[in-house]
Amino acid sequence: xxxxxxxxxxxNIVALHLIIMQAKSAFKFTNLKCLDHDVNFxxxxxxxxxxxxxxxxxxxxxxxxxxxxxTNSTLNIALYKKANGFKPFLxxxxxxxxAFFANRKRYxxxxxxMELFVNNSNINHTCPYNDALMIKDLVFDEDRFQLLPIPExxxxxxxxxxxxxxxxxxxxxxxxxxxxxxx
Numbered sequence: 001x002x003x004x005x006x007x008x009x010x011x012n013i014v015a016l017h018l019i020i021m022q023a024k025s026a027f028k029f030t031n032l033k034c035l036d037h038d039v040n041f042x043x044x045x046x047x048x049x050x051x052x053x054x055x056x057x058x059x060x061x062x063x064x065x066x067x068x069x070x071t072n073s074t075l076n077i078a079l080y081k082k083a084n085g086f087k088p089f090l091x092x093x094x095x096x097x098x099a100f101f102a103n104r105k106r107y108x109x110x111x112x113x114m115e116l117f118v119n120n121s122n123i124n125h126t127c128p129y130n131d132a133l134m135i136k137d138l139v140f141d142e143d144r145f146q147l148l149p150i151p152e153x154x155x156x157x158x159x160x161x162x163x164x165x166x167x168x169x170x171x172x173x174x175x176x177x178x179x180x181x182x183x
Contacts (some may be wrong), residue, residue, distance in 0.1 A: 013082045027140035029057045030154070031174040041067050044169065045132070052137075059138040059173060069128030073097040074162040077113050082154035089155070096129035114139070116157070140175055152179050 034047035046062035075097050081089035095110045101124065104111045118124040120138040122131070154176045161169045 019025055026055070026178045026180075027175055028055065028156045029140065029173060029175045031172075032061075033172040034061065035170040038093075039162065041065070041166075041168050047133075047171070048080045051135075052132040056139060059085060061135045061171065062113075063169065065129060065132060068130045070130075070162050070163050073127060073129065074165070075100075076160040076162070077110065079113070079150075080156040080158060081150075082156070086156045090150075097123075101126040113157075128151060135153055147154070150177060152177055 008045065018108060026119050028078035029049050032047060032049050034044040036043050042063050044067050045064050046060050047058055050058045050060060056157055061179060073096070074094060076092070076094040079089050080086035093107075095107055096108070100114070101112060104114075112129050117135055117138060121133070121135040123129075123133050123135070127161060154174065156172055156174045158173075161171075161172045
């Protein structure tokens with residue numbers, strides 16, 4: 001009797017494990033907003049989402065810099081979750097970008113947030129910044145969020161970029177994460 005109960009319990013654990021292992025997450029951009037704060041310093045030339053396939057949306061941003069080289073830059077990056085409007089969720093960090101790219105290990109949480117973007121951008125080096133800054137064909141997928149587990153829902157990543165301690169630009173990238181089971 002106890003052996004039958006143990007086998008039943010073990011079978012349920014194995015079945016649950018198989019279901020969890022087949023669960024996949026879908027990430028999809030829903031909106032993108034870019035706001036210039038000092039058009040004499042920089043301007044968003046490209047700020048758009050582009051559909052490249054069924055359910056696949058890429059993020060593209062290009063910022064022209066008019067006063068180069070930029071040797072002092074700060075980023076405030078925050079994650080928001082939608083619940084009667086977007087509310088702060090888990091992370092809100094401000095970091096000196098020049099110091100961050102000089103020593104990424106020093107800023108572990110910011111490193112995880114920035115790695116969502118840096119592989120698709122030219123912002124992955126230390127100061128100075130001399131050319132246009134770009135994020136090209138960024139697609140969020142499950143692999144990018146292995147170190148940043150978030151529950152199902154709608155989210156916004158908001159970035160505020162400062163140069164020489166003055167706000168120069170703001171971006172808001174909205175996306176959702178939806179759990180689904182593989183067929």
